[in-house]
Amino acid sequence: MDYEDVIEAAVIKYYDSHDFEAIFDGCESSLSECPECLRETFIAEEGLCPVCEYELKYKNCKACKIPLSVDEQQYNGFCEQCFILDPADFEEDAH
Numbered sequence: 815m816d817y818e819d820v821i822e823a824a825v826i827k828y829y830d831s832h833d834f835e836a837i838f839d840g841c842e843s844s845l846s847e848c849p850e851c852l853r854e855t856f857i858a859e860e861g862l863c864p865v866c867e868y869e870l871k872y873k874n875c876k877a878c879k880i881p882l883s884v885d886e887q888q889y890n891g892f893c894e895q896c897f898i899l900d901p902a903d904f905e906e907d908a909h
Contacts, residue, residue: 818853821865825855846884856884 829844848856850868857863861870872882875893882893889897 818851818865822853822855825857825864829857849884849887858883 826845833843833845842858844858845854846856846858847854848863848866848868851863851866853863853865855863855865856868861873862868870882870884871887872891874881875886875896876891877896878893880893882889882891886893886897
């Protein structure tokens with residue numbers, strides 16, 4: 815077992831116990847898959863992965879200012895809803 819495995823196990827154990835009630839109440843899990851190391855250790859609330867130290871490049875949507883998820887990083891700083899409105903307006907190299 816290497817360092818990353820130990821950190822992953824600790825993070826999952828900690829958040830599983832804390833997320834149980836939240837998920838039961840209909841909230842989402844605090845953890846998601848990290849796009850960098852592909853471990854289930856990306857902490858949404860913190861915007862980082864403690865295993866590989868990946869951090870979100872974009873924290874809030876450039877248009878509507880809502881917090882962005884790890885999945886929305888592909889939209890170059892825009893939330894999915896704003897990106898869908900007119901993706902050409904939001905491409906980094908469009909101007």
